[in-house]
Amino acid sequence: MISAYTGTQVRAAEEPLLAAGLGDALMQRAARGLANAVVHELKDSGTRLSGARVVVLAGKGNNGGDGLYAAAFLASRGMRTTAVLTGDAAHPAGLAAFERAGGRVHRLTEAALPGLAAEAAAADVVIDAVLGTGAKGGLRGSAADLIQAITDAHLHGFVVACDLPSGVDADTGEAAAPVLPADLTVTFGGAKSGLLADPGADYAGRVLVVPIGIEEHLPEPALRRLEGPDLARLLPQPARRAQKYSRGVLGVVAGSEDYPGAAVLACRGALAAGVGMVRYLGPPSVADLVRQSCPEVVCSTGTVAESRVQAWLVGSGMGPHDHEQLTRARDAIASDLPVVADAGALPALPAILAPHVVLTPHAGELASLFHRLGRGENRESVEAATLGAVRHAADRTGATVLLKGATTLVAAPWGATYSQADGTPWLATAGSGDVLAGVIGALLAQAGSDVGRFRQLGVEPDGRWAAIAALGAALHGQAGRAASEAVSGGPITAGRVADALPETWGKVSMLSNYGAWKRNSHSQPLR
Ligand SMILES: NC(=O)C1=CN([C@@H]2O[C@H](COP(=O)(O)OP(=O)(O)OC[C@H]3O[C@@H](n4cnc5c(N)ncnc54)[C@H](O)[C@@H]3O)[C@@H](O)[C@H]2O)[C@@H](O)CC1
Numbered sequence: 001m002i003s004a005y006t007g008t009q010v011r012a013a014e015e016p017l018l019a020a021g022l023g024d025a026l027m028q029r030a031a032r033g034l035a036n037a038v039v040h041e042l043k044d045s046g047t048r049l050s051g052a053r054v055v056v057l058a059g060k061g062n063n064g065g066d067g068l069y070a071a072a073f074l075a076s077r078g079m080r081t082t083a084v085l086t087g088d089a090a091h092p093a094g095l096a097a098f099e100r101a102g103g104r105v106h107r108l109t110e111a112a113l114p115g116l117a118a119e120a121a122a123a124d125v126v127i128d129a130v131l132g133t134g135a136k137g138g139l140r141g142s143a144a145d146l147i148q149a150i151t152d153a154h155l156h157g158f159v160v161a162c163d164l165p166s167g168v169d170a171d172t173g174e175a176a177a178p179v180l181p182a183d184l185t186v187t188f189g190g191a192k193s194g195l196l197a198d199p200g201a202d203y204a205g206r207v208l209v210v211p212i213g214i215e216e217h218l219p220e221p222a223l224r225r226l227e228g229p230d231l232a233r234l235l236p237q238p239a240r241r242a243q244k245y246s247r248g249v250l251g252v253v254a255g256s257e258d259y260p261g262a263a264v265l266a267c268r269g270a271l272a273a274g275v276g277m278v279r280y281l282g283p284p285s286v287a288d289l290v291r292q293s294c295p296e297v298v299c300s301t302g303t304v305a306e307s308r309v310q311a312w313l314v315g316s317g318m319g320p321h322d323h324e325q326l327t328r329a330r331d332a333i334a335s336d337l338p339v340v341a342d343a344g345a346l347p348a349l350p351a352i353l354a355p356h357v358v359l360t361p362h363a364g365e366l367a368s369l370f371h372r373l374g375r376g377e378n379r380e381s382v383e384a385a386t387l388g389a390v391r392h393a394a395d396r397t398g399a400t401v402l403l404k405g406a407t408t409l410v411a412a413p414w415g416a417t418y419s420q421a422d423g424t425p426w427l428a429t430a431g432s433g434d435v436l437a438g439v440i441g442a443l444l445a446q447a448g449s450d451v452g453r454f455r456q457l458g459v460e461p462d463g464r465w466a467a468i469a470a471l472g473a474a475l476h477g478q479a480g481r482a483a484s485e486a487v488s489g490g491p492i493t494a495g496r497v498a499d500a501l502p503e504t505w506g507k508v509s510m511l512s513n514y515g516a517w518k519r520n521s522h523s524q525p526l527r
């Protein structure tokens with residue numbers, strides 16, 4: 001699991017070490033980690049280290065100090081290093097070390113700006129060390145002009161952000177333009193939550209965490225990302241004596257005369273994600289299509305109350321005039337069973353929900369939800385502050401909220417937040433969200449009642465819904481990537497994503513000894 005923290009949390013974890021007089025040691029560790037990362041990148045790109053051109057953009061705070069110390073290490077390895085001091089001052093010890101190592105120093109002035117921007121654009125590496133966790137707002141004045149000029153130029157080399165790209169909010173990932181997009185962000189002590197949420201993640205590039213010795217002082221993370229072994233441990237596995245009902249039955253209320261395909265794709269996603277059985281409720285014409293495409297699905301035109309299931313999926317491919325389907329959706333949400341509420345169900349929600357209701361809006365749908373709650377938002381404002389938006393939506397509705405995007409965020413009301421970025425941009429295709437809803441519905445049906453299992457994994461009962469939704473987002477993303485890789489990185493359809501799910505599941509579960517043990521002891525005959 002990747003744990004991410006706010007800037008405030010990381011600074012608080014540094015406090016005991018600063019009080020013990022270890023501030024300089026922390027900075028040296030951070031700078032060495034940054035310099036090592038630059039050396040790796042240069043080697044990977046086939047650039048000779050000796051004579052490589054490095055430009056560090058150094059602000060006046062400790063972030064600039066990290067950058068100057070790192071550039072001093074690089075200068076001592078024979079690189080041609082230039083520091084551009086963007087503020088009216090610079091970290092004194094860092095600057096002295098840089099000068100001792102033979103680095104050239106320029107102060108940023110209006111007159112020097114075009115030349116310095118050109119030098120940065122021509123460099124093999126640009127290190128962005130203008131602002132770190134101590135920043136208040138974005139870049140201003142000539143520092144902003146310089147970053148804008150470099151961003152607009154055709155860069156010869158690559159950009160490494162020191163701790164975080166300057167102008168990105170360490171806590172929220174909100175970006176105050178201009179921000180220089182980094183190829184790599186080397187971040188210290190722990191990932192910053194703003195690097196794992198859009199738009200910050202857009203600017204961060206790859207993220208490398210350098211330990212600096214504060215880790216034992218870090219609190220509960222502000223944001224988590226599930227990785228392979230976590231996913232494997234969370235994946236439900238059938239018991240030896242399982243039967244289809246005990247495996248979990250998912251009720252699907254989706255599709256309409258206008259969008260019948262959404263019902264098919266939701267069912268295909270669910271069937272491919274290990275559920276014991278899918279019951280479909282909806283109009284006869286849609287049910288016919290579901291039967292033809294997925295003969296495994298049991299279809300009826302009945303009511304929610306008549307259907308025995310362990311979880312519901314409602315809303316995919318439903319419009320505001322599908323009254324019968326909307327009645328079923330409301331009944332499912334009013335039941336005490338876990339529900340994934342997607343697309344057309346979102347406008348029909350009661351104001352107050354519970355954590356076992358998982359909402360799956362994209363940014364536009366979340367903006368509409370906020371509108372109904374009396375909060376003026378639009379798609380752009382949600383996209384500019386995804387982490388704040390998803391948390392606010394969860395706290396305000398009481399539901400678990402999954403905000404779909406290049407980075408998918410999941411927030412439990414007043415609880416944990418997850419960030420998953422497992423997919424590929426090819427997943428932005430019609431029907432992909434229906435498959436995702438099917439996957440999450442299937443996981444809710446299989447794992448929703450297994451409170452003990454989540455406790456063992458350190459997840460509190462009310463938080464398990466968010467963990468399940470994050471697991472679903474990760475599986476869906478990885479299946480999308482696998483489907484694209486199967487066509488040499490080419491485009492995919494939603495159906496292909498569903499088709500890739502079982503193998504993705506199998507590969508993920510192989511990552512866990514727990515999974516292997518379960519298979520050996522329960523699913524295979526003893527020899
Ligand atoms: N505290 C520590 O011991 C450590 C800190 N580290 C580094 O220190 C950074 C935090 O350092 P600081 O607290 O000095 O903060 P920053 O380096 O982010 O910069 C704060 C300085 O910039 C000014 N400033 C704030 N917002 C500005 C804006 N929008 N435009 C222009 N100037 C602005 C402030 O007046 C202050 O002087 C971390 O990101 C990390 O890189 C690391 O060296 C590890 C150890």
Ligand SMILES: [K+]
Binds near residue numbers: 063128
């Ligand atoms: K920075």
